[in-house]
Amino acid sequence: MTTDLGHPALAATAVRKAYGDHVVLGGIDLDIPTGSVFALLGPNGAGKTTLVQILSTLIRADAGEMRVAGHDVVRDPDAVRAAIGVTGQFSAVDGFLTGEENLLLMADLHHLPRRERRQCATDLLARFDLVDAARKPAVTYSGGMRRRLDLAMTLVGRPRVIFLDEPTTGLDPRSRRTMWEIIRGLVVNEGVTIFLTTQYLDEADQLADRIAVLHQGKLVAQGTAEELKRQVGGGHITLRFTDARGHDYAARTLDVVSRNDEALTLKVSSQGTCGRCAHCWTGSTAPRSPWTNSRSTPPISTTSSSR
Amino acid sequence: MSTATHAFTDSATMLRRQLRHMLRYPTLTLTAAGVPVVFLLLFVYVLGGILGSGLGGPSGGRDAYVNYVVPGVILMTAATAAQGTAISVAIDMTEGIVARFRTMAIARVSVLTGHVLGSLAQTLLSMAIVTGVALLVGFDPTAGFGEWLGVIAVLVLIIFALTWLSVALAIMAKSVAAASNMLTPLMILPMMGSGFVPTDSMPGELKWFADYQPFTPFIETLRGLLMDTPIGNNAILAIGWCTLITLGGYLWARKLYNREPTQ
Incomplete structure (x- = not known):
């Protein structure tokens, strides 16, 4: 055996x-x-x-x-x-x-x-x-x-x-x-x-x-x-915001690849973003989580969500 | 252990599985007996008075008709039970359990043999129930011990044939509902033979079909054993049909089962 x-x-x-x-x-x-x-x-x-x-x-x-x-x-x-x-x-x-x-x-x-x-x-x-x-x-x-x-x-x-x-x-x-x-x-x-x-x-x-x-x-x-x-480090994360203030604040704080002001989304690089996301979140005065995270481009690009 | 011993023990294991299903859900057996019992009561009490007089025997009436119709009703039980078998095979085929069996080092056909042997036991039980009800409503067979053994032997052959056929049809069906529907014609066949009225009373082409379809020799053999009517060459025909259907059903079912599952 x-x-x-x-x-x-x-x-x-x-x-x-x-x-x-x-x-x-x-x-x-x-x-x-x-x-x-x-x-x-x-x-x-x-x-x-x-x-x-x-x-x-x-x-x-x-x-x-x-x-x-x-x-x-x-x-x-x-x-x-x-x-x-x-x-x-x-x-x-x-x-x-x-x-x-x-x-x-x-x-x-x-x-x-x-x-x-x-x-x-x-x-x-x-x-x-x-x-x-x-x-x-x-x-x-x-x-x-x-x-x-x-x-x-x-x-x-x-x-x-x-x-x-x-x-x-x-x-x-x-x-x-x-x-x-x-x-x-x-x-x-x-x-x-x-x-x-x-x-x-x-x-x-x-x-x-x-x-x-x-x-x-x-x-x-x-x-x-x-x-x-x-x-697959070249992936992106799409952040979707629930209010315009959080969206604007994050857009100024993060390395943004692209932004959409109507849908309140930001596309950011998936490398080394988490720390700054966390900072951004604490910095925002929104009472609840200002964004929800959704995936984009290659199937495994969402790895940087808090681990 | 050799492959043959494996095939035997694995089939026994699969048979135990089927018997456990049967004991846990007695409704399966009762359902198979239910339809024929309803037909028996309808034909004896609603239609029997008139149909019996049409038989042309010395006594006539309802009493004569009970004795005439019981063999057909018993065979109808074989058909309803075959439908039950088809449903349980189709359930197995559509669930993941068969994929599991296929990836295990067991005798492949044992899943099917288990089903067939389980159904044999279940169908005989359903037939015993139907016969019991028949005796209660006035069925009065002339058969002695030897004839009864003959009846059981013939029934076993017929059940075997119909069950292998229904297993093959169920694998082909690919869904539980389709498997159930596919067996429905089998329930009509005893009526389109000598089960409920003599074939002589039927119009030309229907009479031809009724005389040559397998259920007529099945019924005539059974009737001969139970009521001492002439059997003639019906016993040979019945055995021939059974062998043919069993062999065909078995080979077809095995081929379908061994075929690769498609996506």
């Missing part, structure tokens, strides 16, 4: 997929070390889910070499399936069964011995804070609980590589943070490799060792969060 230490957990070269004339993935290369978290960042329709479906043996690529946990995805899909766990974008729980029964179903499908299966279900229910709901049908669960159960089911077979397709989309902020804690715990405690997709830069930033940005089927940037922020 430990033979792939030092080898990448996931390696792919020139992965392509098209539906008719529509190219979904136009040559993807990946190299993800064992025990790391990799985030694939991109907007809806970028091809994130397609790439996850290909790497998790759900659909076939048109071309490309792929190895997951040391096994060839095309030639030996069953070996790959035995080594991975997938939590898709859409809840993959059996709503008619209880949380506990869902976990036992997974244990049976992984052919766990009788005594182990119960223990496994009990442990996971406790770990994912589902003990109280264990005997209730999963249809009655909240969105956050369903995701937790979903991930718990993925863990039953002790996968070495876990795919998480938008694990926090649609969750409230609290459930989202809980999910982050769980994902971090997985890497630290079990040494698994995680491949996650997300639309949120802050999520990738919080969790991932390496981030790749997928845009229209191509990886347009790759690196650590820091490296990426340096690469």
Whole structure:
């Protein structure tokens, strides 16, 4: 089981997929070390889910070499399936069964011995804070609980590589943070490799060792969060004001790229702006926050919001 | 473990899943029995007096008609239950759970075998309910123990055939509503055969259809076993139809299931 230490957990070269004339993935290369978290960042329709479906043996690529946990995805899909766990974008729980029964179903499908299966279900229910709901049908669960159960089911077979397709989309902020804690715990405690997709830069930033940005089927940037922020330093932030006074004050204080007096917006450089924004805010006498922050230009230009 | 053992244990696991659904939601079984029971009561009490006299037997009337109509009503249960199967397969296919099963190292077809075996149990139960009601309203079969075993064997073959067909149709349907609609014609077929009236009383082309569609040999075989009417070559025809539909349904369902999910 430990033979792939030092080898990448996931390696792919020139992965392509098209539906008719529509190219979904136009040559993807990946190299993800064992025990790391990799985030694939991109907007809806970028091809994130397609790439996850290909790497998790759900659909076939048109071309490309792929190895997951040391096994060839095309030639030996069953070996790959035995080594991975997938939590898709859409809840993959059996709503008619209880949380506990869902976990036992997974244990049976992984052919766990009788005594182990119960223990496994009990442990996971406790770990994912589902003990109280264990005997209730999963249809009655909240969105956050369903995701937790979903991930718990993925863990039953002790996968070495876990795919998480938008694990926090649609969750409230609290459930989202809980999910982050769980994902971090997985890497630290079990040494698994995680491949996650997300639309949120802050999520990738919080969790991932390496981030790749997928845009229209191509990886347009790759690196650590820091490296990426340096690469896309030319981004802008649009500040929208609720009153003219704050707008005018900020326009005089900040390095403004452009201003629109009618819409009460200012476009400022995203580098090193935060400190001055904060100053500007305190300087303003407006009783409530004078602006709301909204994003503009390249998809990851909003990084300078207070961190 | 070998692949064959895997296929067996995985199918057993999936069957347990279906049986659990069935026990948790008994309404599924009752619904499948409900429509045929309503038809039974309507035909026996509303129409039975007249239809029975038209049968031309020695006794005639409502009592004769109960005995005539029950095999058709039991087969109608197979059709309503097949609709239930189609709905539950379609629910599975439209939810994420099938994607999960597909990315696990399990025998692929086990999801479908689980459904089929679960439906077999559920349909037999629904049929038992329908038969129970029939006995209460005056159904008086001549069948002995051996004939009853024969009835169960024939029913198992028919359920198997219709269930595999409905599984294939449900995968093709792509939505729960479409899956449910696709099976509706199956409920009409017993009526367009010898289920409710003898085919002799039907006009030309309809009689031709009624004589040659699979439900007529199914019903005649069943009627022969239950009421000791002549079976003739209907048993062979029924077994032939069942084998054909089962094989076709199974291969088609497997092909559709193994096909790549499209976006």
